[in-house]
Amino acid sequence: MKSCVRIGVKMEHVIEVKNFHKSFKPPFRFKRIHAVRGITFEVKRGEVFGFLGPNGAGKTTTIKAIVGLITPSAGEIRVFGESPFSMTAKKKIGFLPEQPYFYDYLKASELLDIFGRIFGIGADERKRKIKNLLEMVGLAHAGDRVLRKYSKGMLQRVGLAQALLNDPELIILDEPMSGLDPIGRKEFSDLIASLKAQGKTIFFSSHILADIERLCDRVLVLDKGEVKAVGCLEELLRERSWEKEALVKGIREEEVRSWEEVGALEKIDNELVRIVFKAGDTNKIVAKIIEKGGVIHSVSDRRMSLEALVMKLTETEAK
DSSP: OOOSOOTTOOOOEEEEEEEEEEEEOOTTOSSOEEEEEEEEEEEETTOEEEEEOOTTSSHHHHHHHHTTSSOOSEEEEEETTBOTTOHHHHTTEEEEOSSOOOOTTSBHHHHHHHHHHHTTOOHHHHHHHHHHHHHHTTOGGGTTSBGGGOOHHHHHHHHHHHHHTTOOSEEEEESTTTTOOHHHHHHHHHHHHHHHHTTOEEEEEOSOHHHHHHHOSEEEEEETTEEEEEEEHHHHHHHTOSEEEEEEESOOHHHHHTOTTEEEEEEOSSSOEEEEEEGGGHHHHHHHHHHTTOEEEEEEEOOOOHHHHHHHHHHHHHO
């Protein structure tokens, strides 16, 4: 289980978003569209931060504001204590957008060379970095192939390589695993884990919740431009569960299965069983166990899945 607290370590905020609002006025329409409605959160140095929510929640709008592509309608965003438009902050960021667009007739090695020149990286170092990055993202065999011959997954990989070219401290990824096959997703996940081990801060949005659950220290759930939950992933999954479980000895399975409050029953060994029930039925379940002569070893919150958490937080708005 991941811990959200690092004892003895001061957690610097790499990203600070305070009361961020963003609205747009589309052409030929009188009403403004409120994409983000006053959200506040921070991202700590060295963590993997998951940014979740359904389509239209405001995730990409927020990411664009963090990297300085759009300005807030209200509120404040700081990156490394600077404005997102500051060159000091920009030099420390690597960014992979949801749908990267590159010139079709460039080779991957040529594309990375252009970005390296923009960052002011010397010729010898550029050559070394390009070779290493293409190997890292699994494109060493295709570095001299023009991009129009790349699949969507391969374009995602070269997009990640350009995001890492300047050795950024903060890596921002918008749907980075889109278009990747299962093997590619596994390789991408392993790469994110290795970047975290190097002390990088990773902020990424994804609809693939299994990857978020496996990789992230903390998550934020956004819906209709508002924060529905933010915090340590493991704590959110336990604290917001609507189910509890009891470990019990000395009671017959047949007896327990007849109780209407029981959602599931699992036999752990010859004596111990796990009883799953709704949190609101705790007193009833405990009373029945005692009445039937059972011995309660523990009663605890049942860890829910991330998918169930997101559905629970957004279902009210979806109705």
